[in-house]
Amino acid sequence: MCDYSQDDRAVQHSRTVTISEAALPNPDDAPFTLTMSSGFEAWLSDNDTSLAFALPPSKLVFIGRDLNDRIAVYERSFDKTMGLTADGTHRIYMGGRYQIWRFDDVPLTAEETDEGFDRCFAPRQVWVTGNINVHDVAIDPRGGPGRGVTLAATRFSCLARPSDDCGFEPVWQPSFISSFRPGDRCHLNGLAMGADGPAFVTAVGATDNLEQWRTERRGGGVVVDVASNEIVATGLSMPHSPRLHDGSLYVTHSGDGSLVRVDPQSGTWTEVSHAPGFLRGLTFVGKYAIAGSSMPRSGDLYSGLPLDDRLADANQRPRLGLFIFDLATGAIVEWLFVEGASREIFDVIALPGVRRPMAYGIVGPELADSVWLDPRSSEKRDPR
């Protein structure tokens, strides 16, 4: 177990990797430093997974391990990095400031394979949604229009699909939104996808007027069952990232700095664990939950919440990074902290079975000049 609460001890038992300017594809990017718990690398190995997280404003960061099982970091820049979801381990979708990107697994070069890379995600499609403030992105396993991609379109207080014909296709709204119209009315931000499609959403307030949810940040948050369109949990402070895992519904109780398990039948929720940060972005690997942690800043949207009191009581400072929780014990087993200009993590995904992912960005010529060919391309075919 790691003690993240005392800075000296945390640093003593940690390993630090600086992503230097020289390693960054975009010269304008600020370097950042990752500090991790002493067991973090072993945890990646033991669980045979890699992780990826969105570090706004611009970074998509992949955490894998090299051939010596040491941490291997790969990052690329985008015009704001927001909701992130993996469709299996060969396809990723990410929301941006006004776009949604689809990344697919493209062939690796022999050199890349030799360096231990075993996955390369390259942008293969973009949808221009306009700035609808996309939060969670999730894949409807039933498929359907837009390849099943479903978005929490926060600026329209709805769930939506990307569309080849329009900016987006609205698919669902909470019943407390009186009509479909533009505007962030309840801060609908989270989507838990189930086997039968969208299952639960989180909203910061069950409110209908423009930006009215801001008055509900302390305790006004709700979880809504999509199928019945009924509120199944109340009293949460800025809930985000609802996820179904092993038959249970988990939500990051962001404004409280905790991870909670929600029982939609009884409407009760119970704390699984807590951590020093505004928890948002949630994924699972086996019996572990991995949550993103952002830093509230005095006067911003994330401040003035119960989390502030918690941090003050424990004399802790908020952390930017990832916390890994043991779902059975509630303990924080590992952590990864980010030091740099960023203040928030938007989302996190796991890529089980992937050892060392890499990716192409959209800045610079690397994507524009690449040619990936099917090895069978020279076979003659009948075009009809």
Added chain:
Amino acid sequence: MSVIKTVQLLDFEATATDSFVDWLERTNQSIVLSHTNKLLMCGRDVRGDFVADQAPFDRVTGVCHGSRSSLLVAAGHELWRLTDALSPGDASPTGADRWLMCRTARFVGGVRPADPVAVDDDCWFASVKLSAVCSLDDTYSARVQWVPEFITDVQPDMRCRLTGLGSRDGIPTVVTSVSKSDTAGGWAEHTVNGGVLIDITTNEVLASGLSMPHSPRWHNGAWWLLQAGTGELGYIDDSRFIAVARIDGFARGLAISDGVGLVGGSGSRWDELIAGLPVGDRLAATGKRPTSGISMFDLTSGRGVGELTLEGTAREVADVVVLAKTRRVELSSPRGAVAQDWTTFRTDHEL
């Protein structure tokens, strides 16, 4: 008394003949053409005066109509789909009666797509780099659909220089190629008369001896195309190219509408585009400069029926399309303010 004059800062100057504008008005159509790193939209403002608008894109190599009245634009490594942002009868903020916004793009990497053709929701194109006809693919840069018989290996090395793809009844049917070369960059030795038109459904060579053929279009029972190297517009009759008209420039980009052929003309400032080609020799002999723009010809008589002349540093037209029932089209670029600050959705009720 002084007045306030507001102008949009453009890096080109478009001059249309009266007959060009008359044709737009008579047919109630607008024209979209590529102009190096932007699209130009030619139409008429609310008073009926000629107006040319621009939308920045990466280097545009082809434009075509897509499914559900969309427009497809090949720009650099991106293949964009633009769709209507207006319901019939509505007007854009600039008073256009059609407003096309970038909705989605597929990335094709460095295959250099030319002359795209929509096939339902897919898009086929001539890959200049791969010397193959390709369609979109989820994983690979492109899905190879057809390879000329003389190409022994599909590599990104620009062997024969495929330039155009023509469809008939919605099915991609012919390609134009500068040469039948099978060596990397080998096309460059065959620009004067090595060009061919090939039926990709039968592998039959429909015409040969062409000078940099481009833009094959099926019209009135024949394949019409441009010989960029001679500046000629014509059609294929029994394996022979019958010239109908010619321009003083590199002829590339052909749209046919209402019996009129709209021919894109290019001529680089330094003339390297036409140097060593028949059209270059012809112009050099007369001391003329190549013109950039669109020339309209009556396909029956070959008579010129309108001209659009473009002046400026950008002088390359790759493709031309005609938009029916459109007085003026506004078109938003992929990363501009409209892409970010506007969106569209379908709704059954008033908001």
